[in-house]
Amino acid sequence: MESLNARRNLNPLPEMPEAAAPLAEIFRREGVRTTFARNAGIYAEEADAASVFLVVSGTVRICKYCCDGKRQISAFHMAGEVFGFEPGEEHRFDAEAVENCVLLAIRRSALVAQAAEDANLAQALWHLCARELQRAQEHMLLLGRQSAMERILSFLDSVAERRGDPTCVQLPMGRQDIADHLGLTIETVSRTMTQLAEAQAIVVEGIRRIRLGQTPSRLAA
């Protein structure tokens, strides 16, 4: 639809929801441009939560490792999204670059200080947080109650939607990341996708380029 917008990345900020305007303003004024290479760590669990980030380009994963090495990716953040803002002094999750990323960083303390003065900003912050919570709750439904096939389909749909083109997904992450986000193994992700392809619910145009069938795909599967 609006593929034009996607091209306009010459300048600083990607689009953000209007509610986040005061926040965007701060990033524009104070943001420090930082880049992270594919798979680089942005911050680690228990690290000082000193900065808050805005994704300019690329994709970030927020994840947690179990004692036994299992990993759960609670969210991916893409262009225009803010992450790393937590109420405590320490991060409780890791953030890592899924692909090469450009981020803007601002100091958390500055943000908190300004929010104490500026009710508009404070409101933007809770909107941000509430949206994240909403996603998290939806994701719990997926993790707790959906089959592998349902998980893959909703994941593809949601990425397609976030990316703007509802018929074709360009996945920024590999299969292992998908598995760790959906609570599956990489083998199950792979098998399920081939099943979907055989059932013509999707077309695998490239290992990371998936064309989605019409919405009835869910019904068919």
Place this chain on the structure above:
Amino acid sequence: MESLNARRNLNPLPEMPEAAAPLAEIFRREGVRTTFARNAGIYAEEADAASVFLVVSGTVRICKYCCDGKRQISAFHMAGEVFGFEPGEEHRFDAEAVENCVLLAIRRSALVAQAAEDANLAQALWHLCARELQRAQEHMLLLGRQSAMERILSFLDSVAERRGDPTCVQLPMGRQDIADHLGLTIETVSRTMTQLAEAQAIVVEGIRRIRLGQTPSRLAA
């Protein structure tokens, strides 16, 4: 209408974290006391998000039903906790009374209006939300990556902690609610608890009264 039905709350409120002080103040001043019987609906998905609630006593479950009737309980709220505050105009989840509940209700619109003036209050709101998000993220790890036994143990621990006594849990909810919160079936919850009892990790003192072993219970299991 409120002037007639409203019984202002004169009694002390349950304890709340200090960060929530401005919010607590509003509930104290404007909260309308409401009661809900066991299993009563408090609000439904897509209902107008007109009120925000503080639990005075009892337990509330926040849940969502799949098309096929499966249910996921994303959270339980107990005394001192606030729920029902969402950024949109509509609820995206159901709230139901797990047991007989006393709640205080305030108007969402009033809250939003005051938050626009009072940065302190706005801050309290995002703290509230951030804490909820944090819980949700921890819960995703549980749903995505833990075994039935690990889930039951963390659940019991977390309820024990919230209730104040780390060695003995009084469960306000039945087995089906636990199952729907942990992404398991009621049979698996039941079987796992008997296994834990056999392994002496817990003692089932009554169907809803569980004594917890020392923390090494996790290791043993």
Place this chain on the structure above:
DNA sequence: CGACGGATTGATATAGATCAAACCTGGTGG
């Protein structure tokens, strides 16, 4: 007492995990 709504236990089925091998594909160096 009898009945009803949880809860537990039992027998079996199965989706997804695990272990293991083969298969791309893009990059490197000969």
Place this chain on the structure above:
DNA sequence: CCACCAGGTTTGATCTATATCAATCCGTCG
């Protein structure tokens, strides 16, 4: 220009934790 390598991915064979289906049990309440 091609052979080779390495990472990620797919496929195959099997195992197992948990779901499902079906009784049975237990405690509470009329």
